[in-house]
Amino acid sequence: MATQKTDVVIVGVGAVGGILAAELGKAGMKVIGLERGPRLTTQDFSALDELRYFQRQELRPSSKRQPVTWRPDAKTNAKPLPILNYGNQAGGGTVHYGALSWRFHEDDFRARSHTIERYGASAIPADSSLTDWPLTYADLEPFYDQAEYELGVSGRAGNLQGRKTDAGNPFEAPRRREYPLPALLPDQSGVIFAAAGQKLGYHPFSSPRAILSQPYQGRAGCTYCGFCQSFGCHMAAKSSILVTKLPEADATGNFKLLTGTMCYRVNSDNSGRVTGVSYYAADGSDNTIEADLVILATFIYDNTRLLLLSKTAKFPNGLANSSGQLGKHLMAHIGARVFVAFDDRYVNIYMGPSAQKHSLDDFNADNFDHSGMKFVRGAQLSVTPADLEAGPIGASISMNPPPGIPRWGAAYRDFLAKYFARYAAFIAQTENLPYADQTVDLDPHVRDQYGMPAPRLTYDWRRPNEVARIEFLLNKLEELGRASGATHVWRSPTGSGAPGAHHEGGTRMGSDPKLSVVNRYGQSWDIPNLFVIGSSTFPTMSGFNPTLTIQALAYSSADAIVNRYKKSPGALV
Ligand SMILES: Cc1cc2nc3c(=O)[nH]c(=O)nc-3n(C[C@H](O)[C@H](O)[C@H](O)COP(=O)(O)OP(=O)(O)OC[C@H]3O[C@@H](n4cnc5c(N)ncnc54)[C@H](O)[C@@H]3O)c2cc1C
16 A cells, blocks of 8 residues: 655646646645546547547446436335446536536525525425525636636626626626637527527527637637547647646646545544545555545546445535535436428538527526416526437437337438438526435445445426426427428427436535535635535536536635635635
């Protein structure tokens, strides 16, 4: 067993771990990053290998070696999820993500208060743990700005210092300045979606993405090749942590990355502090790092699992869990989907898919009046050139032909031959409410390749509020489909109650130590030298993809650690 000493150990060097590594390294702190996967390079992605990256999803964790199990309720046996939505290499999910980079709305940060003010407390389902965040949009705005400019995000402002514009998203919260890069060019599906939205009086716009529309900071602009989501970018035009923050961290001379290392425990003494972490190295050896500061940045499953596995006599229900909130309030996006297919136009989904998505925000958050409706909160609506995004999930027309078309034989062949290059999918990415009984815990029956119990999700989105929302949104998507002039418009099944994309919760942040695991900086209420960063800390989820928000939170935590904690280690308030 080897033991090393350092100022800071960061477990997981992905979307947020990479930011913390660079920012703390720049402040002179000695940082070791533990990352279970390899460190790949842009050259590794020059083979645009659809079998490896798209069908086999090689950049995601293997569901056999790193299983995460799911059951709809506590009475049912959990089974491994077939596909996992996060990273497995230095840079984490940002290496192969779609790079949609959203700021949350102002009311996303105060969903509970806002709902009560506008509709009364009875509008919130009695069993929901809907709450406010311990910080506001205004608190996070400088860090959103820092993330957009340091990483490189392309888009068009919809609200510049309170001045609204239809060129961008008029529902966005005020931003201090324009995006650093102009919006990406639309593809056919974006053109179709935008025209349909405008026809109905809605406000479509080009979705912001951490993909360079022009050369920026020494990196080339996007060539619209189409190999984005599920692939690493062979041009380095995708602003992944691999090509943005890791080189910055290296340049500090204070950062050491240990790849192929699997953390299995956070170590602590009886003084109310953590002392470091233990991990298995690639050669199978069992090692320890002693550190003044431990930062968990492993995504929600291991952020929760490691605390549960690190229980002590003082914390018998999981480290840093005196509130009893650890593992609770799991949330996920559900993608309601409507297909549109045209007799008279090609959509050509193989030209630049994923880089050029369009969205509309008219039915997201509380951007529309919910009076008289049986649900609160909404969804971001968008278009996706479906097949290349769908991957092995099968959310494509080949798996979901319209009613009346069989799934085999001549009629199926003829349908696909005609429509495969003439369709798109309109999608609603829903903001589902938090519920305390939706949980992450340790599976007593399934273990991973290291013999650790798998993270187990207990979750079923089919609650009355969520079902009513999905029905409303599917109707809106069908309305948009008809307005697009499509010959065929049909719904894709909404499926089982399984969690969809972007899992959140498990180590909730809050302003009350009795009701949350960490404070607004991700610092444990119980153990001041332990931080937990990422979407596991989200109190609520928003209809937007989470990554820019967790990255802004990572910058905010880094700022608090460097400018306050480092000078006076202790609880940050
Ligand atoms: C295909 C795909 C598309 C996506 N598209 C978008 C999008 O368009 N927009 C958006 O906002 N989000 C998107 N996401 C989600 C996004 O990738 C995540 O929100 C983000 O990566 C989470 O950041 P993180 O730092 O918390 O975790 P990650 O980026 O996953 O990083 C965590 C790292 O920790 C490592 N790790 C885990 N456990 C351990 C351990 N015990 N020991 C050592 N290392 C460990 C992992 O290998 C990983 O590299 C997408 C995800 C996928 C999979």
